Every structure is written in C-alpha cells, then in structure tokens.
Amino acid sequence: MKHDIQLMVNGDSYSLAIDPSRTLNQVLREDLNLTGTKLGCGSGDCGACTVIVDGRSVSSCLTLAVEVDGKEILTVEGLAPSGEKLHxxxxxxxxxxxxxxxxxxxxxxxxxxxxxxxxxxxxxxxxxxxxxxxxxxxxxxxxxxxxxxxxxxxxxxxxxxxxxx
Amino acid sequence: MKRSGFDYYAPESISEAVVLLSDLGENTFVMAGGTDLLIRKRHGMIFPDAVVALKKIKGLDRISVGPKKGLVIGATALLADVAAHKGIQNKYPAISDAAKNTANVQIRNMGTVVGNLCNASPSADNAPALLALGATLSIAGPQGDRTLALEDFFLGPGLTALKPAEIVIAATVPPPPANSGAAYVHLSARGKVDCSAVCIGAHIELQGRKVNNARLFVGACAPIPMRTPRAEKTVMRKVFTEKLAEKAGAAASEEALPITDVRATQDYRNSMVAVMTKRALLLAHKRARS
Structure with a gap:
C-alpha cells in the first residue's frame, strides 16, 4: 500500500504517494530528480548520501522516505539555491x-x-x-x-x- | 520469490504497537532508527512482510536522569542525544562514552541505544557499559509489562529473550552507588566508525582504598557480551593498584572466548582483552575516586 507523504526539500513542498520500503535517497534521486545526493555503499558507511533532516545529518540510504513525512530536508542543491552563488x-x-x-x-x-x-x-x-x-x-x-x-x-x-x- | 517491499505501520502508542505485532505475521520487524534493519534487508538477510516503526510513539525518546529512578533511556532516544546529554556525561560517563563511540555521526543521528541492544550484536558498543552498571530493560508485550535484567537479555548473536510481539520500551540504569565509577573502552581497526574488535564495560565500587564490588563485561569476544567473573574476583576486597588491574586483565583474557574474524584475530583479541580491561579498570577507579 502506498503512503501519502509531504516533504519540504530545500524549501519546496512536495506531496508524494510512495511505497513505504523506498528510501529517502531513492525518492530524492528518482522522484524529485535531486541527483546531487549520491548513493555509495547503501549501508551507512560511506556518507555519500548524507542529507540534513530537521537540522541533523543522516544517511538518506538508511532513511525510509515515509519516516521523514512532514520534515524539512536540506540537500546539496539547497546549499546554493540560486544555482549561482555558492555556500x-x-x-x-x-x-x-x-x-x-x-x-x-x-x-x-x-x-x-x-x-x-x-x-x-x-x-x-x-x-x-x-x-x-x-x-x-x-x-x-x-x-x-x-x-x-x-x-x-x-x-x-x-x-x-x-x-x- | 520473496517480495521486495513491506507494509509499514507507525503506531502512536505502545499498546497499539503491541497489538499490531500480535496481529501481524511472524515476519514483522520492530524498527527504531532503522540503521540495522534496513542494512540487513539490503543485504538480503531479511525480507520483512511488515515493519512496525516506533518513532511516532510520543515520549518514547525520553532521556531522564533522576536521584531515585536513575537513568532512563527510552526506546527511540537517539545515540547522538544520549552521547550529548549533560546529565549522562556527569553521572554516567561510561554510557555517554559508549554512545559517542558507536558508528559515525549520521548513524548516531538516526540510531538508538535500545536498538543497538535489541539487535544483539556481540560487538554492540552500548552493551558492556550498560551491563556493568546493572541496567534493566522495561518490556511491553501482549502478556503485560515486565522488567528484565540486561544480563539475562542476550542469548546469542542476534538472539534475545524477547518473546513474540514484545517491545523493549526503555533501558534503566540504577543511580550509581557512592564511591563508584564506571568506564567504557573499545578498540577497532580504524579507531572510529567501524565495529569494535574488543570493547569493555567496567564498574567498581570502593570502600576506602579497597574494591568493594566489581562488574566487568567484554564485548565482541564471545557470542554475547560476556561477564568475566574471575577478573571481577581478582580485584574484589583488594587495595586497587595498577598491578591489580593488570592481573584482572590477564584473568579476563583467559575467560574471553574470541574468534578470528574480519575485525581481529583470536590471538590479538585475547591480548587486547587484557590491555583494555586494565585500562577500563584504571579509568573506572579514577572516576570512583573523583
């Protein structure tokens, strides 16, 4: 059964219907096309998938998207929102x-x-x-x-x- | 063909979670931080039909330090929050040290102390210190609530005394006795991030210069985090000296039952159990005196 979730990513709000077994990494990369967030080891060792959720760094490969419903997410794209002026x-x-x-x-x-x-x-x-x-x-x-x-x-x-x- | 997805439930109360676990099939997993569960799923070790997540249960992430109840760490309290908690750092530094030395920053921002215990890895960083300090677990289940000594919880790698549909809701550490001190020390190939090859939890109580009580546990050197009673006996009712700590380390090394694996050889582990037990005792003694 799909779950309806609301994500706030880099200040933009997204309403999504997702399979609960999908990770935040998959949803960011595949559904939102935010491919700045990488997938490395997929087991929380390498940190390539790191994003900020409600002010804390987490491994997006080990975070279920359904678990961050309603939370604020910052990805690398959000560090330079204009795409020109860098952080x-x-x-x-x-x-x-x-x-x-x-x-x-x-x-x-x-x-x-x-x-x-x-x-x-x-x-x-x-x-x-x-x-x-x-x-x-x-x-x-x-x-x-x-x-x-x-x-x-x-x-x-x-x-x-x-x-x- | 096993399905790749699972059903997901996020109950808002402990009783609701217990009912869900009783009603759903056997292949249902409890999830706190998910840092272990999702790795096991990814590696094809488990194929859950359903996951019952605990994070939506209000108050379950509570951490409290009190003079009577001691330290209570709720089931969804994050490793990062336990590591940074001033009250724990002051009164239970061995506990905050263990949490701080678990995995890396990101995992500590997701994973929980209680989850680390429930996965029952022989090398669980948070087990030896909690065992040394005589922690108990509060467990909720279909037959009602019960309390279990952490020492009776681990049955083997990945195996615990939890019965079907039971959930650990908190770990409680009694208030430390006067003139006592505890320590957690560990050793791993990279020093950080990776699983411990040897980890030690030590607790001692002093009466004057003599050791009045001692609890010593070794992690990653047996199928479960194991107690080393002969090492404890070595220090009991003796005046604490560095030499005595060394003797206890030698005894612990004889008791430990390590294997050779990717993290260290059996021989190296045996040698390091002696060294690390001694170091843990010295630090616990220093804390008991201060």
Missing part, C-alpha cells in the same frame, strides 16, 4: 582544492554544514571527527579539513565582511 562551505572546497572526483563532495559538505551548525568553531580534531562518517576514496582528506576550517572562519565573520570579500 561559503562550497566556495572553500573549490578554493582549497578539496574536490577531486567529486562523488563524496555533497555528503562532505552536508556533514560540514551539520558540524558547523553544532560547533561553529571546531578544532582540526573536531572537524576530523565530524567527518568520520564520510569517506573520500581519492583520499583528499587534508584539503577537505582545511576547506571546512576556512569556511568556519568566514561564516563566523560579520555578514557584511563576507559580502565585501
């Missing part, structure tokens, strides 16, 4: 060369987003711990850690300064 985390990833093949990047950025929302001034150790659920098989971790550190500094500055940069 400070994304800008820092580019500047620091924290992207190689790019497959882990959306998950990395959303884990960084969650980390910085909980701890705006993380130490290097805390950044590494915050990213421990995200694997990069190009092994570009140092650049990623640097990028998050830089974006944390910038996000903590006054908004006016950020604009004038």
């Amino acid at each position: 400070p985390i994304q800008e820092a990833f580019i500047e620091k060369g924290a992207i190689q093949c790019g497959f882990c990047t959306p998950g990395m950025e959303l884990s960084a987003y969650h980390l910085l929302s909980q701890n705006p001034t993380p130490s290097e150790q805390e950044i590494r711990e915050g990213l421990s659920g995200n694997l990069c098989r190009c092994t570009g971790y140092n650049k990623i850690v640097e990028a998050i550190s830089v974006s944390a500094d910038r996000m903590n500055r006054k908004p006016s300064k950020r604009k004038s940069r």
Whole structure:
C-alpha cells in the first residue's frame, strides 16, 4: 500500500504517494530528480548520501522516505539555491582544492554544514571527527579539513565582511 | 520469490504497537532508527512482510536522569542525544562514552541505544557499559509489562529473550552507588566508525582504598557480551593498584572466548582483552575516586 507523504526539500513542498520500503535517497534521486545526493555503499558507511533532516545529518540510504513525512530536508542543491552563488562551505572546497572526483563532495559538505551548525568553531580534531562518517576514496582528506576550517572562519565573520570579500 | 517491499505501520502508542505485532505475521520487524534493519534487508538477510516503526510513539525518546529512578533511556532516544546529554556525561560517563563511540555521526543521528541492544550484536558498543552498571530493560508485550535484567537479555548473536510481539520500551540504569565509577573502552581497526574488535564495560565500587564490588563485561569476544567473573574476583576486597588491574586483565583474557574474524584475530583479541580491561579498570577507579 502506498503512503501519502509531504516533504519540504530545500524549501519546496512536495506531496508524494510512495511505497513505504523506498528510501529517502531513492525518492530524492528518482522522484524529485535531486541527483546531487549520491548513493555509495547503501549501508551507512560511506556518507555519500548524507542529507540534513530537521537540522541533523543522516544517511538518506538508511532513511525510509515515509519516516521523514512532514520534515524539512536540506540537500546539496539547497546549499546554493540560486544555482549561482555558492555556500561559503562550497566556495572553500573549490578554493582549497578539496574536490577531486567529486562523488563524496555533497555528503562532505552536508556533514560540514551539520558540524558547523553544532560547533561553529571546531578544532582540526573536531572537524576530523565530524567527518568520520564520510569517506573520500581519492583520499583528499587534508584539503577537505582545511576547506571546512576556512569556511568556519568566514561564516563566523560579520555578514557584511563576507559580502565585501 | 520473496517480495521486495513491506507494509509499514507507525503506531502512536505502545499498546497499539503491541497489538499490531500480535496481529501481524511472524515476519514483522520492530524498527527504531532503522540503521540495522534496513542494512540487513539490503543485504538480503531479511525480507520483512511488515515493519512496525516506533518513532511516532510520543515520549518514547525520553532521556531522564533522576536521584531515585536513575537513568532512563527510552526506546527511540537517539545515540547522538544520549552521547550529548549533560546529565549522562556527569553521572554516567561510561554510557555517554559508549554512545559517542558507536558508528559515525549520521548513524548516531538516526540510531538508538535500545536498538543497538535489541539487535544483539556481540560487538554492540552500548552493551558492556550498560551491563556493568546493572541496567534493566522495561518490556511491553501482549502478556503485560515486565522488567528484565540486561544480563539475562542476550542469548546469542542476534538472539534475545524477547518473546513474540514484545517491545523493549526503555533501558534503566540504577543511580550509581557512592564511591563508584564506571568506564567504557573499545578498540577497532580504524579507531572510529567501524565495529569494535574488543570493547569493555567496567564498574567498581570502593570502600576506602579497597574494591568493594566489581562488574566487568567484554564485548565482541564471545557470542554475547560476556561477564568475566574471575577478573571481577581478582580485584574484589583488594587495595586497587595498577598491578591489580593488570592481573584482572590477564584473568579476563583467559575467560574471553574470541574468534578470528574480519575485525581481529583470536590471538590479538585475547591480548587486547587484557590491555583494555586494565585500562577500563584504571579509568573506572579514577572516576570512583573523583
């Protein structure tokens, strides 16, 4: 039996009728065409599918879409809603060369987003711990850690300064 | 041909959940965070006909710390919330340490402490500390509610003492006695994220400099998280020293029954049970003194 659910994804509201065994990852990618969210291992180890649900990072591959009915979801597409102006985390990833093949990047950025929302001034150790659920098989971790550190500094500055940069 | 989908139920009360579990067929699974259930489904280990989700039950995610009741962790309380709970960090640091060391950030934002227990993995991170602290489980079922010592809960890998249609609704840890301390330490190949190769829960009570009571449990080294009574006996009524902790570690290592698997060899596990038991005792002792 299909279940009717209401999702708020990146500020847009969607009404869907879905099979309850389908994951949030499947619904985002297949029904909503939000393919920025990746599917890696499918078992919660790699973090490529990470999205934010009601302010917390989760593995969308292990989340049933029916369970997030009525919740607010942020995907990588929502980090740069205009499609032009990037989020400070994304800008820092580019500047620091924290992207190689790019497959882990959306998950990395959303884990960084969650980390910085909980701890705006993380130490290097805390950044590494915050990213421990995200694997990069190009092994570009140092650049990623640097990028998050830089974006944390910038996000903590006054908004006016950020604009004038 | 097994079907790939399942029916999904999200009851809003415990009694409704119990009725559903009684009425639905045998192949019905209870789901809290889903982080274990959905992996097992994906790996073709289970093909559920129905899933009964607990998240909609109000108040089941409660965490409370009180002077009389002790610590109560509701069935849907998230690992992340247990790890970050100030009251738990203060009074039950072994419990918050175990939750904090379970899996990764995302899984802790989805998975639950009680779910970790109910999956009955021999390496369940949250089991040894809760066992050492004498936790009990509150269970609801068609025959009414009952309380079970966590020590009597695990029967084998993936096997528990739950009867059909029963649900664990909370884990309760009694208030820690005066001059007591507990610790959780673990070891895994990558240090984070992956399953523990050895994990230890230790609890000791001091009377002066002597150990008055001790409870020691080893995870991932037997079909269930196991107690190591000879190691406990080694420290009982003795003045606590580092040497004594080392002796207890050696005893625990003789008692443990590890196997060789992808996470560690039998020999390495045996050596590490000794080391980690000693470390857990030292930390528990430090906490008992402070």
